[in-house]
Amino acid sequence: MKSDAYSAELAAAMEAGFIRNRNTGEHCHSLADAYMASLAESSLPEEVEEREEYDRLVAWSLEKRDVSPGEVVRTFNYIRVKAVRVAMKVAQRRGDVGQHEFL
Numbered sequence: 001m002k003s004d005a006y007s008a009e010l011a012a013a014m015e016a017g018f019i020r021n022r023n024t025g026e027h028c029h030s031l032a033d034a035y036m037a038s039l040a041e042s043s044l045p046e047e048v049e050e051r052e053e054y055d056r057l058v059a060w061s062l063e064k065r066d067v068s069p070g071e072v073v074r075t076f077n078y079i080r081v082k083a084v085r086v087a088m089k090v091a092q093r094r095g096d097v098g099q100h101e102f103l
Contacts, residue, residue, distance in 0.1 A: 010035040011096035018088055022102055024077060025084040032080075032087035033058070039090065050090050057083035 010031055017028035025032070036054050039047055061079035065072055091097040 007035060007038040007094075008096045010038060011091040011094075014084070014087065014091065015097040018084060019100075023081065025081045028084055029080045032084045035091060035096075036087050046093075047090060050086055054083050054086045054090075057086065 014028045014031040014035055017031065018025055020027075032054075036051055039051065042048070042051075057079055061076050061083065065075060067075070088097060088100070092099060
């Protein structure tokens with residue numbers, strides 16, 4: 001499968017999950033990971049910058065915290081939704097998903 005077609009399929013699936021619940025990014029964290037990874041060969045300056053921001057957010061979401069398990073989950077989800085929004089903005093700019101005002 002051509003990588004652009006693969007990226008577009010990932011973006012469509014990510015968009016569908018994100019539209020269902022844009023507050024939690026329902027079922028689209030891993031799709032966002034795969035979508036951003038599918039763009040790894042892109043050398044466009046804005047995509048390199050957005051990929052770095054995405055990677056920074058994902059790393060931050062995985063940092064160990066000395067808080068209750070419930071707080072860890074809430075913090076993880078909050079940060080990962082921010083990362084998914086970055087991936088959605090990239091997909092939107094590339095034309096892989098529709099235009100969404102809530103991004």
